[in-house]
Amino acid sequence: MISAKKHNKSQKRFSLNKVFTSAFSVLFLIFLSLTISVYYQLNTFRAALESSLLDSIPTIISFDSIANRSERLVFYTEKLSTADSHPALRIANKKIQSELNQIEEQLRAAKLDEVVLKEYEAIKFELDELDDLVTLRLETNQKASDVERKLYALFDEAKALSATISKATGTSSSSWFEEFSQLTIMSANLMSADKLNQIRKSSQKIRNKYAYIQTIQPAYLGERLSTLNADFQDIVLGEQGLINLRVKQLRIKGRTTGRGNFTEKLVSDFARALNFKSAVINKKILANAQNEKETIDLQIRLLGFFVFICIVLFGFIAWQLRQRVIVRLIGLNNYVSQFDRKFLNTKLKDEISDIALTFDSYVDTIEQQKKELSQLAMQDGLTKIANRRAFDKLFLNTFDLAKRNKQALSILLIDVDFFKMYNDEYGHIKGDEALIAVATTLKQSLKREVDLIARYGGEEFVCLLPNCDHEGACKVAEDLRLAIETLKEPHKSSSVAEHITISIGGATIRNTEVSSISPQFMLKEADIALYRVKSKGRNAVQVSRL
Structure with a gap:
């Protein structure tokens, strides 16, 4: 015993404080040297990186983004130039304006040079001109359509005049009317001509036919025929007649197509120019990155040496921790666990x-x-009744139990009528109070302990009725509806009643049908029943028998 004490006294004492203080001091010095070296190199790298991140990369991103939007603008420009109605024109203009606003915002943020801005202004000008041309084209098309309708109305008038005179005089005016019909057809065919040369040739034929008809027209038609000829002259041959309108249409169409193609090419060139500038900047960044990579490779080799030293030191500290701390703590833990x-x-x-x-x-x-925590996880924080999670868990268990025992099962989905309007009228605080009152009343109205009322979400509640058939479910649902109606909680915004009411949709499965129905299908059918109740006026009950 005495020799053991002498042996203990002869051993040199190594304090944990000294051992770990020394080890961590050396480690700290290494890390300090390493940090200073890395900081110096990273500071140099940061300057180059900031130049890329703050200038080059944002510029590339802006160029690419503007180029992408410009490509979409080409598509919408084509839609604008081919718009065949005013609604289509408005939609195309809306899309174009949206893209222009985004491009303009990005141009301001990117602080691009004057050349790019002038190109953008030119695009805006061309788009405005194109919009004016398309608008003029649509207006001219509308005028041409109106004139065409007048031409057909004039033909009907000529037909009626021919029939009336034939009936009154007993003579036939078929030769004149046939020629007038051919003249009408020739005039109407102008609407399908798509070349100015065709229109000029058809125009001359129409004038010749018109002159010929005047030589064969019955003399006894008198003033009515003169009026008819004057109307035809105005509708087809006049300054605002069909011939001139068709010529104007084709000219405007050609100008619109040309302006549209030019604008599309202008936008495409704008996008390509931005992509080219983006590529130039990207190439410069890659060159700088290569230089920095070579510098970093050198630093990595230097850091590897320091990391090796640190790993060795960490291993020594870990060994000391295990032998002098962890092993002893494990022994203490084993003692405490017993x-x-x-x-x-x-x-x-x-x-x-x-x-x-x-x-x-x-x-x-x-x-x-x-x-x-277990209780809170299954309880709704506001109404203090079961929550959706508790219902889902119990519903699946109850469904499986009903399936095994071949029992009936019913569920009711309950929705507070016009509750959003209630919140808008009385405020959310009053709405929460109303939900609490509804939940409390529903829970108190259940007669059996096995029945469950839970908050399903928002203003919806769900009631689970184990071993309850269709007749019982209908009675429970009606009792719940009457219980809420008895509350007489004011609800001025409701179109059903002056107080809060509920709509209930449910589903019941019979004991012979349980095995062929899934829980999800049962919930879906209950939701459909609720939808039917709400669509028929609310404050009612409907339970589907599955």
């Missing part, structure tokens, strides 16, 4: 007794908190 009040006497009132009592207190507190 803790027993009968073994550790807490009546001694010492530090160990305090630790034992503290462990007991912590264990009791944790168990209590686990119970409270």
Whole structure:
């Protein structure tokens, strides 16, 4: 015993404080040297990186983004130039204006040179001109359509005049009317001509035919025929007649097509120019990145040496920690895990007794908190009834039980009528109070302990009725509806009643049908029933029998 004590005294004492302080001091010095070196190199790298991140890369991103929007602008420009109605024109203009606003915003943010801005202004000018041409084309098309309708109306008038005179005089005017019909057809065919040369040739034929008809027209038609000829002259041959309108149409169409193609090419060139500038900047960034990579490679080799030293030192510290701390803590943990009040006497009132009592207190507190958290996880925070999670869990269990025992099962989906309007009228605080009142009333109205009422979401509730057939479900649903109606909670914005009401849709499966129906299908059918109730006026009940 004495020799053991002498041996212990002869051993040199190594304090944990000294061992780990020395080791971490050396480690700190290494890391400090490493940090200073890395900081110096990173500072150099940061300057180059900031130049890329703050200038080059944002510019590339802006160029690419503007180029992409310009490509979409080409598509919408084509839609504008080919618009065949005013709604289509408005839609194309709306899309174009949206893209222009985005491009303009990005141009301002990118702070691009004057050349790019002038190109953009030229695009805007051409788009405005194109819009004016398309508008003029549509207006001219509308005028041509109106004139065409007048031509057909004039033909009907000539037909009626021919029939009236034939009936009154007993003579036939078929030769004149046939020629007039051919003249009308020739005039109407102008609408399908797509070349100016065709229109000029057809125009001459129409004038010749018109002159010929005047030589064969019945003399007894008198003033009515003169009026008819004057109307034809105005509709077809006049300054605003069909011939001139068709010529104007084709000219405007050609100008529109040319302007559209030019504008599309202008936008495409604008996008390509931005892509080219983006590529130039990107090439410059890649060259700088290559130079920085070579510098970083050198730094990595230097860091590798320091990392090796650090790993060795970390290994030494880890070994010391394991031998002098962790192994001993494991032994202490094994001792604590075998803790027993009968073994550790807490009546001694010492530090160990305090630790034992503290462990007991912590264990009791944790168990209590686990119970409270379990309850909170299954309870709706506002209404204090079961929540969606509790319902889903119980519904699946109850469904499986009904399937095994071949029992009936019913569910009811409950929706507070016009609750959004209630919130708008009375405020969300009053709305929360109303939900609490509805939930409390629904829960109190259930007769059986096995029945469950839960908040399904928002102003929706769900009721689970195990071993309950269709007749029972209908009765429960009606009792719940009457219970809420009895509350007489004011609801001025409701179109059903002056107080809060509920709509209920449900589904019941019979004991012979359970095995062929899924829980999801049952919920879907209940939701469909609720939708039908709401579509028929609300404040009612409908339970589907599956």
